[in-house]
Amino acid sequence: MSATPSEAEVAGSRPVEQRRPDPAAAVPARHRARPAGDRVALLLGAFVAVATPLVAAADLAVPGRALLALAFVLTVPGVPLAVLLRVPDRLLRGALAVALSVAVTLLTAALQVVTGWWSPVGFAVGTAAVSLVATVVALREMPRAGPRSPGGARSAGAHAAAGSPDWERPAAVVGLVAALGLWWPATRWLELDDAGPLGVIGVAGWPYVVALALVGLVAARQLLRPVLDGAVLAATAVVLAVVLFGFANVGDGQAGVSVGWLHVGFIRFMTEQQATFAGLDARAYWPGFFAAGAHLVELAGLPDASALLTLSPAVFNVAAIAPLLVVARCVTGSRRLAWLAVFVYLTANWFQQDYFAPQAVAFLLYLVVLATLLWSVTSGGTTPLAGPWYRRALTAWRRRPALPAGVSAGRSLAWEAALLLIAAAIVVSHQLTPATLVFALMVFVLTGSTRFRRLWLLVALLFLGWFSYMATDFWVGHLSTVLGDLGQLNSNLTSAVSARVGLDSDPVYDAMQNVRLGWSVLYALAGLAGWWTIRHRPGAPLLAGLTVCAGGLVLFGSYGGEVVLRSFVFAAPLLASLAALALRGLVRHRSPVALALLAVLLTGAALMLTATRGVNIAFERVSAGDLAAARVVAEELQPGQVVGTLQATGALGADRVGESVPLDMSEAGCGLSPLRCALVERPDFIVVSRTQDALGQLREGRPAGWTTEIADELVDRGLYTVVHEGGGATVLRAAEQGG
Template sequence: MWVRVALPVSLGLWLASLRGVDLGRMKDLGLLQVLPVVFWVALGLLALGFCTALCDRRTPNGWFAGYVLGLIAVIHATPSLLYPTLRYGWAWKHVAIVDAVIRNGGTVPNAGKLELYNQWPGFFQLNAFFLQATGLDSVLGYAAWTPPVFNALLLAPLLLIYRAVTRDRRLIWGAAWIYYSCSWVGQDYFAPQAFAFLLFVTLIALVMAQLPTSARPLPAATPIGWTVGRFAVVLLLEGVIICSHPLTPLMMISALVALSLPRRNRRVVLPVAAGAVLLTAVWDTTVARPYVSSNLHQFLGALVQPDSNVVSGLAQLGTAAPGQVEVSWVDRGLSAAVFLLAAVAFLTRRWTRRTGLPLLVLAPLPLLVANAYGGEMIFRAYLFALPAAALLVAALFFPWDRRPLLRVLAVTPVLLALLGGLLFGYYGKEAANYFTKDEVAAGRFATSTRPGSLIVSVTSAVPGLVAHYDKHPHVQLDEQELSDRQRLARNPLAGLEPFLAHTTAAKPAYIVLSRAQAAECYLNGTLPADTVQRLESQIEKAHGFTTVFRNKDAVVYRYENPAKGGGR
């Protein structure tokens, strides 16, 4: 009875808790600071109800699915329901790329730093095709719901992977719960990497389903291999992954090579791995050749710096906001706990050694050693290892044959601790990821100006600022060289001026300052926390700047270089 009551009650409390949340109070810890107590009560009831469901062998799959989907909704639909606009600056950037693809009928000219997306266009071309087929105006109509929808779609291939390893329903659903409780990296927004990761997990699920495992032993006379139809589907998945994202194909190859190490797997895995290597090589030497060739020296140089690659994503906490330091350490603790628990399961649950799970957990490590990927490789390695690690952790937690009620009392606090760690990583940066309608209006104003005008922002936290990136050059101050950022930190206006030197009356500059940019400076510490405020104060007193747009959360200044005849 409790299982049937806890789910609807917890979901009802969750929805009720979202009324009246004051998003303006978010600071160091993002949504964690503004969500009411009822939200946390709902999450606790959900976890307790799920653990209770695991006690009973007779619990139908439908209730397990309800609890896991309920967890997905609570975690991932909360921002979608609370925020008035699309969350996260990179999601807005990807929306702009889809619009540019449609506007240009394919490859986007004058793409500048976004030229990379012309060389891996699969995700954007697919969305452009969908918009044209349905008659929708923009992906903004559905992009805000990408996180909950993506995670719900991911559930099917996750279950297929786990069913290939065990027939214990409770262990399968427990692993799914663990995955969603620990997936804090946040690569589930409207992005090509989210799309490619979904296809990657689907591909691994199809491969795992073909392998001889302890859960599905095959008679000796049973042929092991691929039918033509299934192999064609696998190659299609590989092709879409390869044309959509540069990193995921390498993770895919690494995972397939790892799965091919046991001799019994090679007949199934080697053809798939060979197809992945061949298709990736063809793509990288043709369509993606400009990017690969221009960065080849950097790739080779990274190979001889494995220690630097591993720790690159863990540095630079000294200038971050105090709450962000706390968030970072919680993220590290959760990640370390997952790998530690997976290792304990490997040692104590001997049956897991006969599966491909340990190999899949280790598969991302060669890429972690080989390249820093802009400081993100350590997080991506965790993400790609997590589907397999989750089942190992579940194998440690969920053998329910003895004293099930006592185990509920023991395991529920652990599940809540994992969820707490997840929410630190997933909600902790929301002060900069959340945008108001006023900020959206400022971004739209700046990009609606005369083509060729320069657009300047302090950080990337401006929604829609690259909406016409093929028509407007863009300068983002916090990604400039160290010397430029040091000058900006000392004197924001003096640091800005070199980037405005070539503006004219015909091609002026538009400087956009906003609430989220100020929040991002404070949170990550790349620039001093008061950079946006100081720059606004200096611009108000400087010659050549005109206020052309202002509201509560943003301001846009127009600048024409007086030396070029554009002064007031």
């Protein structure tokens, strides 16, 4: 047994290769699609396609109905379509299956809203019919399984574990189960009411730390094995995603991020009204995600979409693992470094754009498109360019990559059509992602790294067409809003970074924000260092261009102060892959010292993710008290009444969307102090809560209990009465409304 991983596994010697590869090596044997596996996937997909509409049409309250509906959205009709596309790489094939299924759901749901033909069950039946026809065709075209070779009886896992002790895999499983066993009580003991300026990391507790250490140890051991065990690495990545991204929500008992609850309200509106919420919010003009959410709620037999919130961050990060692994393999040229990139990505993704929101779904689709294009150019190869750098830069766009081995021009065209379908779903679901996708597609064209040379133009036309005709009511009369930040680099950066911390904010909270900034800078520098090691290789301009085009979003607008976060999100798959190249020395040698060092670094990175992601948990969370207060307001509210909040937190948007007038009573929102705003504006209801109090303390330097003091003064003056109090939230109603 070799004590050191082979150089081919760690050197990343041929990232985004620019040559014609050996056909036999175009796809590693472990990643080639297997007819038996495809056949099982097709049959399971057919079962889901038949069962889901039947259960929904009969409205059967059967156990697992929600999971069945979710499986429908994720597999129908994508599984048979992906099999028919015959993508050789099974990871990419699986990612495409999910992306195509989600894209079809987004497009058909948006079509229902636009046309007024609202019938989730009816459209599900149509989608299922298409899927079943595609399944029959795929099964007929599938080659029959031949006799097994003597080595064929061994499972892929047995091959992966070759040359390692028999106890390695069971030991890894025990370690992961123990980590989950510690994580669960850690969520039960988590007291986010006590979270202060340190955020989640200040209240996490030792079981959570030990759980992360166990996962880090298992990951380190697996990354240093002579022969990688893909199944265990995948399980480790999934467990890490659940532990990191499910901790706060599961521990708190409900999903954080107020905007997620607003999305629940939008979906509830569409379910009840069977129409879009246009005129109430700008997001209504990109209805794909919300219509698909309403579609899923009806198929699943759920009362609303709130059940989908808690685990959304963990689910989205788990779903990103397969396409991310494809991207990282293409960038690094190494399975070992690709898996390292996955762990880098998971421990650096603090940006919290993976909650129940359109951008999370759109980013996942974007990632699959990116993975497909990178895999295509890596597998097909391109003609090397000659001459000085400026001549190579000017002539690169003229070349065209070769087809991957065994792929016909017709099949390549089908792949392009599939990518266009996914892009169309992105266009109808999110404002920013289509622009990023167009820029990325242009980079592929300008570097001569794609055969799909017109795809960028088709996506751009779809984007402009939708924006011009379907979002007319949004931009007509608001061009200054749409174009006002264009090219304003300094102001866009200021709104995204500097403006997030006030002059009077808590000093510890300020320090934690700087930790966030430092962690992001370190992430970017690691990516830059990795790129520097391959800067002379033919694929380097493509990778640089893709990363820079994500960062270039800051030139186009502040996007509500989140443009820097969105830039990092889009650049993250490439940054993680390039960072893995910079960190290749960590997995080069196999020794107890190397194992301990890597385990400590992975655990430290996971703790850093917990710290940076959870800094704002004191006010970003939606507590049980916030939910109870929102329900009371929904029950008491009369259409047209004004509901004020001292700070913009809570879950007031989760119900009765459009029936109330929200009033932001903060000094920034009202132009007056919160108390003065209450006296002048006299809203019908005022909601105060612990989360609002925390926001004022951390960002504005207010004393603890300041919200309670304002509520008490309004009540003492006889202007308001208390209609609900509990769980750290209070609802006040104007005295003249009390009858």
